[in-house]
Amino acid sequence: MNIALKVFWSNQPMTVAEKVKHAPLQIDIPFGVMISHPASGNIGGIHSINGKTGTNIILSADDVRADKAGTAQHVLEQLTQQLESLNASKLDALDYVQHFRGVFSSYAALAEALPTALDGDYAHIDSGSSFDRLLTIWDSSDSRWIVNDVHIASTTDEIAEGSINLYFKSERVRETSLTGLQEQNALEISHTDTVLIALAKLQAQLKATSTVTWLPAATAFTFDENVVTTSLTSWGGTIHLEVAKINGMLWLRGGFTMQSTVTAGYAIFNFKPDWKLLKSFSGNGSAGHIYGIAGSYIYNILSNDSASSGQIRCYSEWDCINTKSAETVRQAILANNQIAPKGYQISLCLGQLIMP
Structure with missing residues (x-):
């Protein structure tokens, strides 16, 4: 049932402009008058909504397009499982720690810039062209930087070559022996072939074309x-x-x-x-x-x-x-x-x- 409200003054009605001029004016509103809003059929009753009729209408979740009970909880549980899975598979934040702390002109400059550091942190000291580069590591036991090695290379040109992991050189590539070369059929070379297999296929093709039958x-x-x-x-x-x-x-x-x-x-x-x-x-x-x-x-x-x-x-x-x-x-x-x-x-x- 809709309720309509009418306001009555004890004197003549006052215009809005007049009300603004006399702001302190107070109005007493008696609520003793109630007027029913006219409606079709029985006065004041609601008989039809969303296709349902009657005097005691109950609307379902589908009628008002609401989620069914428990839907939000189910979504929450799914999201919680996904977040827990992502959290378990992500890398630990410690893996992203940058332990190299930079290059400094002297030990004093390093100690002044980094009076403290983390286990695993290291830095280089390069005092100029006449001095070898030094490697320092942080010693948490003594809480100070320790010189660990002398003449640290800044490029591969300064690192001595070992006996197993050799440097790439064009001359060395040209002199590499074809150890492991085995005979292959005279087939087309494929993008999955190794160098040895490709060369063996080419050799087989040359042999095949060089064999002439008259x-x-x-x-x-x-x-x-x-x-x-x-x-x-x-x-x-x-x-x-x-x-x-x-x-x-x-x-x-x-x-x-x-x-x-x-x-x-x-x-x-x-x-x-x-x-x-x-x-x-x-x-x-x-x-x-x-x-x-x-x-x-x-x-x-x-x-x-x-x-x-x-x-x-x-x-x-x-x-x-x-x-x-x-x-x-x-x-x-x-x-x-x-x-x-x-x-x-x-x-x-x-x-x-x-x-x-």
Whole structure:
């Protein structure tokens, strides 16, 4: 029930301005008049709040959005446990004590600046370039500073090198022996490898690339045996034409014999797919020459009797840049001019392999 209060003066009502002018004025207020505030339904009653109705309404914690009983206590207990855990795991304050007390120009200056200290405290005395630096420690038993050592180094340049913990020197690093080096497989170097393991992997890779296997020319080429054979017989014996993959390049060595005369443009040897060479025409999509390691695509060949010579060239009819194009693009070693039916020696690098 709301209570409204009305104030009545015994004389005429006084304005606020008049009241301010007559501050000592006293007013008697009788409380005998009570006026009920009008409300819907029964006068003076509250029948609905937060969706609940009735004459005797009891509000729960959820109705007024209050925490349930015990919630604050539970939070307090959790925070207490966390604080106790942090306190138990933190370092002791003594661990942060700085025991080095500084450098002083004389013992008197040290004693005057620090007449007392803690156990473990130490200081240096450096009287100038003509005097050795002194190490002093605090002796709590005698309550004074004790000179403990002479010629205390201020930098590592002043500390004599021991026999085990040696100083770093570039010359010493270069002279370090590779004790413990063991053979490794020819694998890629990893960021987790030690220096010895990395060097062993590099050594294995060098050995792997230095081991060259020469194969018969028929491994890499197809050809008409009625026109050419992959061997050359001379006074020194028989030389066979061989191929090898070396560092991703195709090498050719040995000799071959022309059984009949061929004219310019004749395909003496045709490449097999696994032995095709990289050739890109920069998007032109046209035929072209395949340049070897020497920067040329035409190679001179000399007969075994030195009576005649000829020329061959490496040719690709289209772009050949991957294994897919290597399956279809035709590549060949062509006669660049007329070649007589004789034996010829050869040793050259034809170019970069698609599949090294």
